[in-house]
Amino acid sequence: MDAKDILGIPKTQLPTTQEKKSRPQKEPQRKPDGISREVYALTGGLAPLMPSIDVSQLKKRPPSDEKITWQWLPFTNSARKDNLQLYHWVRVVNGVPPTGDYSFAKYNKSVDVVKYTDEEYEKYLTDPMWTKEETDQLFELCERFDLRFIVIADRFPSSRTVEELKDRYYGVSRAILIARAPSPTDVSGHPLVKDPYNVSQEVERKRALSMVLSQTKHQERKDAEVLAEAKRITDSRMASRAAEEPEMPVASHVGSESADRAVVLGDTVSPSSNIQLPSATVVPSTSIIADSASTLASLRMLRVYLRTYALEQMVQAASSSAGLRTIKRVEQALQELGVNLKPKVPTKAVCAEHLELRKEILTLLNLQKQ
Amino acid sequence: MTNSSSSKKHGPGQPEEIGPTLKLQRIKMSKPEEAEKRNLNKKLKDVEISIPIVYGNVAFWLGKKASEYQSHKWTVYVRGATNEDLGVVIKRAVFQLHSSFNNPTRAVESPPFELSESGWGEFEIAITLYFHADVCDKPLNLYHHLKLYPEDESGSMSTKKPVVVESYDEIVFPEPSDSFLARVQNHPAVTLPRLPVGFTLPPPVPIEDTSKRKRGDTKDHPLAQWFMNFSEADELLQLAAARQQTDSALQRMIKVAENEIV
Numbered sequence: 257m258d259a260k261d262i263l264g265i266p267k268t269q270l271p272t273t274q275e276k277k278s279r280p281q282k283e284p285q286r287k288p289d290g291i292s293r294e295v296y297a298l299t300g301g302l303a304p305l306m307p308s309i310d311v312s313q314l315k316k317r318p319p320s321d322e323k324i325t326w327q328w329l330p331f332t333n334s335a336r337k338d339n340l341q342l343y344h345w346v347r348v349v350n351g352v353p354p355t356g357d358y359s360f361a362k363y364n365k366s367v368d369v370v371k372y373t374d375e376e377y378e379k380y381l382t383d384p385m386w387t388k389e390e391t392d393q394l395f396e397l398c399e400r401f402d403l404r405f406i407v408i409a410d411r412f413p414s415s416r417t418v419e420e421l422k423d424r425y426y427g428v429s430r431a432i433l434i435a436r437a438p439s440p441t442d443v444s445g446h447p448l449v450k451d452p453y454n455v456s457q458e459v460e461r462k463r464a465l466s467m468v469l470s471q472t473k474h475q476e477r478k479d480a481e482v483l484a485e486a487k488r489i490t491d492s493r494m495a496s497r498a499a500e501e502p503e504m505p506v507a508s509h510v511g512s513e514s515a516d517r518a519v520v521l522g523d524t525v526s527p528s529s530n531i532q533l534p535s536a537t538v539v540p541s542t543s544i545i546a547d548s549a550s551t552l553a554s555l556r557m558l559r560v561y562l563r564t565y566a567l568e569q570m571v572q573a574a575s576s577s578a579g580l581r582t583i584k585r586v587e588q589a590l591q592e593l594g595v596n597l598k599p600k601v602p603t604k605a606v607c608a609e610h611l612e613l614r615k616e617i618l619t620l621l622n623l624q625k626q
Numbered sequence: 627m628t629n630s631s632s633s634k635k636h637g638p639g640q641p642e643e644i645g646p647t648l649k650l651q652r653i654k655m656s657k658p659e660e661a662e663k664r665n666l667n668k669k670l671k672d673v674e675i676s677i678p679i680v681y682g683n684v685a686f687w688l689g690k691k692a693s694e695y696q697s698h699k700w701t702v703y704v705r706g707a708t709n710e711d712l713g714v715v716i717k718r719a720v721f722q723l724h725s726s727f728n729n730p731t732r733a734v735e736s737p738p739f740e741l742s743e744s745g746w747g748e749f750e751i752a753i754t755l756y757f758h759a760d761v762c763d764k765p766l767n768l769y770h771h772l773k774l775y776p777e778d779e780s781g782s783m784s785t786k787k788p789v790v791v792e793s794y795d796e797i798v799f800p801e802p803s804d805s806f807l808a809r810v811q812n813h814p815a816v817t818l819p820r821l822p823v824g825f826t827l828p829p830p831v832p833i834e835d836t837s838k839r840k841r842g843d844t845k846d847h848p849l850a851q852w853f854m855n856f857s858e859a860d861e862l863l864q865l866a867a868a869r870q871q872t873d874s875a876l877q878r879m880i881k882v883a884e885n886e887i888v
Contacts, residue, residue, distance in 0.1 A: 559762045560764055560766050560799055561766070561797075566798065593867075595864055595868045596864075599861055601856045601857065601858045601861045603678065606858050606861045606862055606865065609866070613872065616873065620872055624879065
């Protein structure tokens, strides 16, 4: 209320018409008895909200049958090894101090670091890159710092990368585990044995991660563009492949070949000139693949069809992007090459070859037009 | 089996995230039969059955015995490309003749699927093939133009040598049923592609004693001497040569384009 006074905002007009209705509203308005106004303001204040705290709880007194005192008592911490005695305030109920260990002792967890004997070292753990002293030092640090390798790497006397240290540690632990196991199958389920630490992969992963993190905004945008383009191409390829895999493996291969060739052309070309050459050939090849895919799908829907019919449909799909004159020129080219416009022996292989030939001629004609 | 497959997925080591992912994969592999069943059904879709057929007609000029309305004796037929029995797939063939014929709709219920008639005119015959129930419930239509007169008009017609026009085609069943596959897996009239790995067909139904049935194949058919041979080899060679030519032309074009750009 005084906040509003300070701000100079007029006090809110609360309806005080009905007593019953205004009662719950009035209660937060009126500061409750028993506690001071400032304390109540901490809990949500005198603003017209539903109180989040049960007001009666605020002034609850401790059960009066118990006698509570606070005493300054010594205690020991089982997590410590040196029997240090410290003092703290303890809530004593009826003269009985609380029992049990120091309540935070249970949080003192540590890692079980493998301990090897010297003989074991000689037998299993020798390594050209590591001396025994270094390995011992490493293990001591691991024990001390609970396998926090970043810290260990920092403290390690000779300079070794985190990955090298990890590699040595995991390698030694694994070897010891296998050596100590009564039989190999016992430990084959252990994660260390099944998935050994892979240094090169880790190095690579961290490098890639740091690259990604340090990318500038510009690079990010370019990457997103390239990925979207690649996804589009693979999607259209997947569509054709999923539709009829045995029937048209050659089709998608040639289609992707021409797309690849066109992309290669695009790379060698300077952006300003001749950009129509690759783009024009990429577009028909991807749309041809899409058309073939839908034709294949519709053919599959028929429960039976003739091979010649299928070929007709596929030829139509492939030539859908071409005009009538182009189609006539394709047929002319076929005749010049001595190929029947409609194969005399339309087996699966022959039809596939015929279709491919038509597509190639189409590509050739399109290129010649440029 | 569970262990090996889940460890396969984990091959390149990822020691950090072992625990939870291992469990997940074990749960996924707990129902192998269902996955296999799904696989089986999926693989059936990639298997297509094709029946190479040849359909057409053979027509003999009747020579002296020819009348105005009956100048030729002809037979229209559908046969297996290598003269195998098509009865394993086709239940019935219906030949729709010109309306001037009596009962122009002629049904042939058993192989060899052929129809002989005499007449003077050339017209289109619609052949409808009906398949067995487990093969396909939809019929397939073929159209053949009946040819009686030889190509070169000046050529003399002989009673000994008929006019033969045949067309090669293949009937394709893109998604055959299990029972169909089982029934025909070793039949010479049927072309099956190489089956995917791990795909096992149910055991074939034993073929009935062929001597009891009338022969359905056309290997020793009276007209067999006039049947044409269709070999895909020539066509394939032709196509291969053509493709090579086109390929080299394309390569040339690309080289030119690259040189121009540089």
